[in-house]
Amino acid sequence: MIEKIKSYLHTHRDEHIEELMAFLRIPSISAVAQHQPDMLKCAEWTAQSLQKAGLENIDIMPTKGHPVVYADWLHAPGKPTVLIYGHYDVQPAEPLELWETPPFEPVIRDNKLFGRGSTDDKGQLLLYVKVVEAFLQTQGSLPINVKFCIEGEEEIASKHLPSFVEEHASKLQADSIILSDTQMHGPGKPALMYGLRGLAGFEITIDGANSDLHSGLFGGAVQNPIHAISKLLSSFHDEQGRVAVHGFYDRVIELSDKERESFKQVEPDENKVRTNLNVTELYGEQGFSFYEQTTSRPTLEITSVSGGFQGEGIKPIIPNRASAKIACRLVAAQVPEEIMDLVEAHIHALTLPGVTITLDRQLRGNPFITPIDEPVMLAAAEAYEETFSEWPVYTRSGGSIPIVEVLGRVLDAPVVLMGFGLPGENLHAPNEHFHLMNWDNGTETISRYWLKLAQLAATSKESN
Amino acid sequence: MIEKIKSYLHTHRDEHIEELMAFLRIPSISAVAQHQPDMLKCAEWTAQSLQKAGLENIDIMPTKGHPVVYADWLHAPGKPTVLIYGHYDVQPAEPLELWETPPFEPVIRDNKLFGRGSTDDKGQLLLYVKVVEAFLQTQGSLPINVKFCIEGEEEIASKHLPSFVEEHASKLQADSIILSDTQMHGPGKPALMYGLRGLAGFEITIDGANSDLHSGLFGGAVQNPIHAISKLLSSFHDEQGRVAVHGFYDRVIELSDKERESFKQVEPDENKVRTNLNVTELYGEQGFSFYEQTTSRPTLEITSVSGGFQGEGIKPIIPNRASAKIACRLVAAQVPEEIMDLVEAHIHALTLPGVTITLDRQLRGNPFITPIDEPVMLAAAEAYEETFSEWPVYTRSGGSIPIVEVLGRVLDAPVVLMGFGLPGENLHAPNEHFHLMNWDNGTETISRYWLKLAQLAATSKESN
Incomplete structure (x- = not known):
């Protein structure tokens, strides 16, 4: 079945990338009041894109700020339900003079798509929409139930999303939550971020x-x-x-030996960190590496x-x-x-x-963690490995993305962060881009993941 | 002899106070550039006043800022020489609306002379000029040699005086230095401030x-x-x-028992200090009183x-x-x-x-101290006691008046701070005034002091 999906995605690739470029042309800058009309236009564009893919119950749902776009497809009885989170808003593009090509006029150079929002998050979000389309066009159905929750305020600290999630908890209920708004460890090296401070x-x-x-x-x-x-x-x-x-x-919760061991794959070179920061020495809690200090302590x-x-x-x-x-x-x-x-x-x-x-x-x-041996985490790792021929590394971030914890806690479901961006793709900076190699890897990984999730039992929480 | 001096001062009191009022009418505000002409006018007025009193070698000496007015009378061979320091500049008068009468239109109410500069320092400075006049008019000579060094930048941190004193050290050389720019401890309670931090x-x-x-x-x-x-x-x-x-x-230099004992007369009520500051408790170096902590530590x-x-x-x-x-x-x-x-x-x-x-x-x-058993200090105390029937209290200030230390160090002579102002006379504030009771006490104390100094030997440094 995966070959048919891949084949469909390959055949329609140009058209899908063209669609992504149309998405990127809308300057949906949530932080700037004068872009309010663009925000509405972008929410509508997102809704249409979801509908076109075959999703149902499309709803542009108001909040006290920018609206949330909802859609679902719930015709896989007995199968798990996955909530896909993403955001249609982007960072401001300034300083404009540092862009090689205008931020809202996307172009492809060296198989990289340049434009504000290409990796954060429009490019990564659209992967899911096109996987829905590919399944529905080739199989007539999805292997699992899906819900989309796409907000317009991620770049302004998800101001109204926590109350939105609380209010619509039953509508958003799912067995797991998946989002792609983070990065791989490097080219060809997938990563599962499983903890945030x-x-x-x-x-x-x-x-x-x-x-x-x-x-x-x-x-x-x-x-x-x-x-x-x-x-x-x-x-x-x-x-x-x-x-x-x-x-x-x-x-x-102290690190397990397995976690400490896995961190060795992602530990930065401390000498390089020291040199980059231009400090005489690093300094932190004794007995922990730089990576441990900044992510798990x-x-x-x-x-x-x-x-x-x-x-x-x-x-x-x-x-x-x-x-x-x-x-x-x-x-x-x-x-x-x-x-x-x-x-x-x-x-x-x-x-x-x-x-x-x-x-x-x-x-x-609140801090966030999804244990790496959760079934949905293992399934994600397997999907990555089948696509990349490489088991993902497990990473944590020292920063906070409060909405991740809110989604997991309010909906009482594990959250899987499956990034397809690459380090150095300039999110929040001029010349943001998304490597289209990971457009293909991304759609394949997600397709494989959904097929694997279909083999897991739906929990009793599932209302469909 | 003192009775004749006192009688002369009494007879000419009105005319002297009238002269002080003329001095106060010049708005010699050193900090404000637009008062530059007033500064020059005030320096000239000071010079004329010194000349009228019978002083000689009157000189308005330029500095990189406002000029210094110099004068001397050096016809007491074998007698000590005293350098009298004072300043002809005043603080700005703002906020003007809080003055009961205009700051540069001096008036007398309740035997107090109101006007900017009345206590700081024109009133206290003119005491010395009138004592010179009184001696010369009644005795034809002074009991000691005197030099006047009157600056125009005291209220702007004596910016150019240190270099001026260095440059003119031999001209200013004296056996002791006296200045009246401080306060008494209270009405009828003279004080000798002998230390500054x-x-x-x-x-x-x-x-x-x-x-x-x-x-x-x-x-x-x-x-x-x-x-x-x-x-x-x-x-x-x-x-x-x-x-x-x-x-x-x-x-x-640790406090002597005599000093600690004398401080008991001037120690503020610590409970009152605490209440005024609205703090739960005072806090400082253990084993020392508030007064000791703030002045001698x-x-x-x-x-x-x-x-x-x-x-x-x-x-x-x-x-x-x-x-x-x-x-x-x-x-x-x-x-x-x-x-x-x-x-x-x-x-x-x-x-x-x-x-x-x-x-x-x-x-x-540098910190400044003149030991309280210096002969010139003892003579000052005796002069005070004869005038006020009260031995002065010895005080120190926790603040710094750098020029006092500079004068003492560069000229290698003890400095005597003989204040005739009273606490509450609003120096640097609206409604500054000088109690004229201390005009009379001041001229008498100074006259007595000079007579006593005449009995001390001139040191070998004296060039006259």
Whole structure:
């Protein structure tokens, strides 16, 4: 069956790429208000494209921001249902002068399709639409049930999607969630990203006297809020680079030997990292590699500090306030709110006479992980291997894509991140492109994946 | 002899106060360029006033800023020479709407003379001019040799006076230096301010990677400059509030029992200070009172700190730079340059991997002290006591008036600060005034002081 699918995709390739180029010509920049009409046009274009492929129940669903495009095909009774997530919005194209060809006039050079959105995410999203078309045109049906949820606000932090997912949870319900908005490890080297860090962000403010004080007349006799905040901030880490907040690591799921072993395939050369950053040495929690430190260990980073006169020269005052902002990156199964409770307890246990301390909780994002031995993960790995003749590497990112965790948690389903982009394809930068080699590899991998998923049992959650 | 002087001053009081009011009518605001003509007019007025009093060798001496007015009377062979320092410039008068009567239209209410410059420093300066006049008119001579050095830049940090004093050191040479630009302890309570703190000001910069880094992708594996500067800044003080820089206190001249005892007369009520500042408690070096901490102990105060994104919200980065500015207040016999050497050694002894630290030395001001048992100090105290029937209290200030130290050091002579202002006379604020009770007390005290100085031997330095 896969040969027929491949053959269809091969025969219609030019037409499909032409369709992708039409998608890329719409400057659907979600961040810029004047592109509001383009956003609507792009949502409609997406809906039509889904319909043309044979999907049903097409719906452009309003949110408080840009609409979500929904579609499904649910005629595979007893088979699993997969929710496909993607986004039709793109990053702004500036600086325009650095583009070799205009960002919204896509062209192919060296089998690479250049244009804003080509890899992030229009190109990767359309793979799924064309796989639907190929199955329906050659088999008359899909091997599984599919639902599409395509948002228009991914590049503006998916502002309204969490509430949308909560509200439409039953409509979006699925056995697994799949999305292609990440990267392969390199050409010919597939990757499954199975973990993302969460975030707890807060601000600490230390107040001293009721006004700035003359450092001559009061210096030496009152607590200086900058002294106090320096003591506090320096108390957050021990000499071994570990976070010294009591209980901070309690919920951390330690890496398995298999994970640590697999990381060796993706570990960057630490010397190269050091040289690129131009630092004398790397520095982090002892006993962990750079890759482990940045992906599978939680951190507490002070992202800003401020106190006293910020102008030129030395104004000899004792300021009446100092503040710092902190971002903790969290790993499964840490809980942002609980981490901020622990930090607050840490602060209250310190003795800092003569000042008052307040903590303002601002950001919360749960960490995300899909265990690599989940059946849907194994199936994805097999599909990759059959296409690329290479078992995928397992990666984690140190960053946060909060919507991934939201989808998994609210819909209570494993999330599979199957990237077909390549490192260096300039997402968010000028000359963004998508290597069309991975157009072909992508459609094949997805087709094979769906055939494999069809062999897995649908869970009891499935309502169809 | 003193009765004749007093009688002359009494007889001519109205005319003298009238002259002071004319002095106050000139808006000699050194900080504001448009008052340049007023500055010249005021320098000329000062010169004429000195000449009218009988002083000689009147000279309006140029500097790179506003001129210095010089005059002398050197016909007391074998007698000490005293250099009288003062300034003819004043602070800006804004906010004008808060003045009950216009700042440059002096008026007397309740025996207080209101007007910008009345207490700081025209009123206090003119005391000396009128004492010269009184001696010359009643005795035909002065009991000692006097030189006047009256600058026009005190309110703009005496920018050009240090180089002026260096250049004209032999012309200005004296056995002692006297100035009245400070305050009494209270009505009827004279004070001799015998110590001022010096200053060492510097900036510390910590550099990490060659750009800000994404806290997700690099957090946990590179040194964060804010973490490093927090460790550094928190290392400057120990748990007892002492500066923990090795050698910092080595040159500090400890307070004598006599000094500590005398401070009890001027110690503010610490509860009141705490309440005024609205802090839960005062905090400083243990074993010292508030007054001792702020005047006779050196301090290291971080006056500002900065690092990371300073806008609204949490931008999750590891910034590539953090910096702090520090002002050390120094006491005799600490040396600013040496203190900065010690801080630099302290920094280099710390282990802060993965960052580079630089220290930029910016401000230097020596501490000043005139031992309270210096003969010229004792004579001043006796003069005060004879006038006020009260021995003066000995005070120190935690602030810095660098020019006082420069005069004493370059001219190698003790400096006596004999203030006749009162607390609450609003120097630098609206409704500045000078209580005329202290016009009379001031001229009498100075007259008595000069008579006493005449009984001290001139030192070998005296060139006359």
